[in-house]
Amino acid sequence: MNTLQCGGVDAAARSVRIAARSLSRAGLVHAYGHVSVRLDADTFLVCPPVPMGLVPAGVPCTRVPVRGQLPAGVLGEVRLHQSVYARRADVGAVCRIQSPQVMALSALRRVPRARHGFGCYLAPRVALWDDVQLLRDTAAADALADELGDGAAIVMRGNGAVVVGSSIERAVVLSWYLEDAARVELEVHRAGAADSAPVIPDDEAARRAVWSGGIAERMWAHLTAADPESAP
Known part of the structure; x- marks a missing residue:
């Protein structure tokens, strides 16, 4: 999926609005x-x-x-997006989320x-930013x-996460996967x-993290189904 190629800037803006509201409905962001x-x-x-809702x-x-x-009028933390795009030609979209399980973890x-299938899409590592301060300067x-490096996500201590993807659809889907992986991780810790609980080896995780078969498309459809601008 590449929204920009399918319809230009107007289609890209529509995808951003749909993504914003969908992240909110899924509980991955709030105010x-x-x-x-x-x-x-x-x-x-x-x-x-x-x-975003x-x-x-x-x-x-x-x-x-x-x-x-x-x-x-643009939020100061959008510098995060600038920094990621400047370093990663492979990144087509960036989500800044504040989801509850990620926040708790x-x-x-x-x-x-x-530790489970969705977590494989974030392997070999989810990075940690060990600083609770808001990021409002370029440095x-x-x-x-x-x-973040070449990873898909970085968790910010007490401050949510940044998730990236090759398209806006994949970035949103990976945001949902990150939250579900955090849920599983917390349950493992509670137990x-x-x-002692198994971690899927990197080579197995790479084989599991396939996008064929409409993986991203089906989750995107699920997350955006109630949106006023989503396709029928």
Whole structure:
């Protein structure tokens, strides 16, 4: 799936709005959070600076440069998106989420490990940003993007996570997978089995993390089914 190729900037903006509201309906964001989609090597679109569940249908999204000053009215943490896009040509979308299981696990300075199928999509590692401060300057955003490396997600201690994907659909799906992996990880810890419960080896996780068979498409359809701008 590549929304931009399918319909240009208007389609990309629609996908951002749908993603924003869908992340909210799934409980992965609340009053805080943001999502963006890459337009080209130099620019991306980010959702309006309002609670994501309240993004109106048809409202414009803001075009942001990958490098340079943020446009007026754009949230300061969108520098995170800039830093990721600048480092990762493979990233087509970025989700900044505040999901409850990820948040609880992060307070323990823990990240999900590949203990079930969905967790395999985040292997070989979910990075940890061990700092509770908000990231509102370029130096901190760059440091977080460096820590993310070539991974799909970085958990921020007491502050949610950043999830990336090759498309906005995959970034949203991976955000849901991260939350489910955090749920499983917390249950393993509650059972006192954090050190004894099996972790899926990297090679097995890579074989399990397939996208064929409509994996992303079906989850995207599930998450966006109630959206006013989703396709019939």
